[in-house]
Amino acid sequence: MESTPNGKLSQTNDVTIYEQLVFQKQEMAVSARASVPTREDCWDQRTGSVAQTSALSLSLVPSDKNLFWTEQSEATKHLLPRIRDLALEDGDPDNYIAYYRRATVFLAMGKSKAALPDLTKVIELKMDFTAARLQRGHLLLKQGKLDEAEDDFKKVLKSNPSENEEKEAQSQIVKSDEMQRLRSQALDAFESSDYTAAITFLDKILEVCVWDAELRELRAECFIKEGEPRKAISDLKAASKLKNDNTEAFYKISTLYYQLGDHELSLSEVRECLKLDQDHKRCFAHYKQVKKLNKLIESAEELIRDGRYTDATSKYESVMKTEPTVSEYTIRSKERICHCFSKDEKPVEAIRICSEVLQMEPDNVNALKDRAEAYLIEEMYDEAIQDYETAQEHNENDQQIREGLEKAQRLLKQSQKRDYYKILGVKRNAKKQEIIKAYRKLALQWHPDNFQNEEEKKKAEKKFIDIAAAKEVLSDPEMRKKFDDGEDPLDAESQQGGGGNPFHRSWNSWQGFNPFSSGGPFRFKFHFN
Numbered sequence: 001m002e003s004t005p006n007g008k009l010s011q012t013n014d015v016t017i018y019e020q021l022v023f024q025k026q027e028m029a030v031s032a033r034a035s036v037p038t039r040e041d042c043w044d045q046r047t048g049s050v051a052q053t054s055a056l057s058l059s060l061v062p063s064d065k066n067l068f069w070t071e072q073s074e075a076t077k078h079l080l081p082r083i084r085d086l087a088l089e090d091g092d093p094d095n096y097i098a099y100y101r102r103a104t105v106f107l108a109m110g111k112s113k114a115a116l117p118d119l120t121k122v123i124e125l126k127m128d129f130t131a132a133r134l135q136r137g138h139l140l141l142k143q144g145k146l147d148e149a150e151d152d153f154k155k156v157l158k159s160n161p162s163e164n165e166e167k168e169a170q171s172q173i174v175k176s177d178e179m180q181r182l183r184s185q186a187l188d189a190f191e192s193s194d195y196t197a198a199i200t201f202l203d204k205i206l207e208v209c210v211w212d213a214e215l216r217e218l219r220a221e222c223f224i225k226e227g228e229p230r231k232a233i234s235d236l237k238a239a240s241k242l243k244n245d246n247t248e249a250f251y252k253i254s255t256l257y258y259q260l261g262d263h264e265l266s267l268s269e270v271r272e273c274l275k276l277d278q279d280h281k282r283c284f285a286h287y288k289q290v291k292k293l294n295k296l297i298e299s300a301e302e303l304i305r306d307g308r309y310t311d312a313t314s315k316y317e318s319v320m321k322t323e324p325t326v327s328e329y330t331i332r333s334k335e336r337i338c339h340c341f342s343k344d345e346k347p348v349e350a351i352r353i354c355s356e357v358l359q360m361e362p363d364n365v366n367a368l369k370d371r372a373e374a375y376l377i378e379e380m381y382d383e384a385i386q387d388y389e390t391a392q393e394h395n396e397n398d399q400q401i402r403e404g405l406e407k408a409q410r411l412l413k414q415s416q417k418r419d420y421y422k423i424l425g426v427k428r429n430a431k432k433q434e435i436i437k438a439y440r441k442l443a444l445q446w447h448p449d450n451f452q453n454e455e456e457k458k459k460a461e462k463k464f465i466d467i468a469a470a471k472e473v474l475s476d477p478e479m480r481k482k483f484d485d486g487e488d489p490l491d492a493e494s495q496q497g498g499g500g501n502p503f504h505r506s507w508n509s510w511q512g513f514n515p516f517s518s519g520g521p522f523r524f525k526f527h528f529n
Contacts, residue, residue: 141209144205183215186202237253251273316337379411410486414483414487428484473488
């Protein structure tokens with residue numbers, strides 16, 4: 001954009017940019033009133049500059065969808081520092097055209113609140129400027145200032161308006177009267193605690209009075225009474241932007257988020273309240289509570305990420321003590337404790353806590369998954385499958401659920417064959433030392449040399465082979481993982497490609513085997529009486 005040596009906009013770009021700003025928001029062409037000065041009428045022969053752009057149509061008043069419109073074109077951004085000086089550009093503070101020009105720019109940018117004082121100034125300077133009065137009436141109607149808006153529309157009718165302006169003004173007077181009636185009905189319904197009816201009336205009003213902060217706050221109260229906090233939050237957020245220093249709206253938004261269990265958003269909103277008034281008693285008291293709770297939860301989640309499940313459990317127990325009155329925090333805390341117990345391989349505790357969560361929230365997918373994992377550790381495969389299937393009904397695209405279900409089904413099938421954990425009498429989460437200890441005890445007990453009776457010796461041989469195979473699989477990390485995933489590494493049928501299995505051994509292959517050997521070069525021969 002070019003500028004003159006004195007810093008003012010050049011006449012060509014001045015016109016171009018203003019026209020772009022005006023018409024980029026225009027939805028339909030409306031003929032301007034004949035009495036509104038045209039560009040040619042406003043050409044200043046003395047300065048050689050344009051005093052006003054084309055008249056702004058009523059369609060330029062921002063609609064509801066542009067309530068919080070902030071996007072600006074490059075031209076707009078470049079022009080912003082100059083807008084405040086436009087009214088005085090011609091050196092005449094009483095030039096109503098200059099104020100009207102600036103108002104049109106604000107309207108084109110979606111900054112209707114900034115345009116209102118300029119439109120008022122235009123009307124003060126030129127009482128019969130009906131285009132400005134119509135525009136101000138529209139803005140006042142959107143703000144819910146029905147009496148003031150109706151007054152503007154009635155004065156338009158007394159100012160010798162054009163046919164289109166007269167029709168528009170009459171239409172808006174009818175609309176304003178309708179809004180007055182609906183407002184009265186809404187207030188009566190609210191006072192009589194008929195919140196559903198009040199919401200119905202307020203919905204209709206706010207289709208027209210989209211910038212009325214008080215009506216949005218009233219509808220928010222109705223939503224709260226009707227148990228719809230998220231809809232209340234939406235209205236309160238709008239009210240916080242429509243009314244300056246609206247600490248009450250920020251406080252209510254924060255408390256609603258807190259009740260919903262969203263501590264992070266609650267903390268963010270209460271901080272906005274304290275930015276406006278750092279001495280706000282309710283906001284400050286609420287801020288301390290939310291901050292303490294937020295810190296505990298963040299600390300607990302960090303401990304979970306580090307695998308410190310016992311410490312994380314303790315933190316979540318502190319969360320429940322810090323906020324015992326809001327059930328959402330109790331449920332979420334127990335859900336995370338359930339997760340910690342499951343990951344820490346404490347299946348009995350996990351099943352108990354997860355079941356408490358599922359009594360309150362039967363469709364809680366996280367609790368279902370964690371309880372299913374605990375069931376697997378406890379070898380309760382049917383129960384695990386049931387939990388995974390229930391979870392899958394609510395989240396069929398979750399890969400973890402799908403893999404968990406497949407694993408549970410494999411383990412169930414495997415349990416009907418040979419279970420190495422059961423053979424050694426250890427749990428699925430047993431450490432390697434426990435496995436070796438159990439193996440040595442059983443190998444000594446069931447060594448065939450201990451039995452003289454031929455029938456008992458054959459039975460002992462079979463038992464000893466199973467014990468040795470169990471030790472072979474469970475003491476080897478790779479084979480144990482295969483077995484834990486539902487695949488028997490010593491079962492030829494479960495191996496891809498079929499054929500014989502090198503791990504299938506007869507009793508002869510185990511003869512001379514020392515169950516107490518660590519695999520070194522030394523061998524000991526045992527004699528049993």
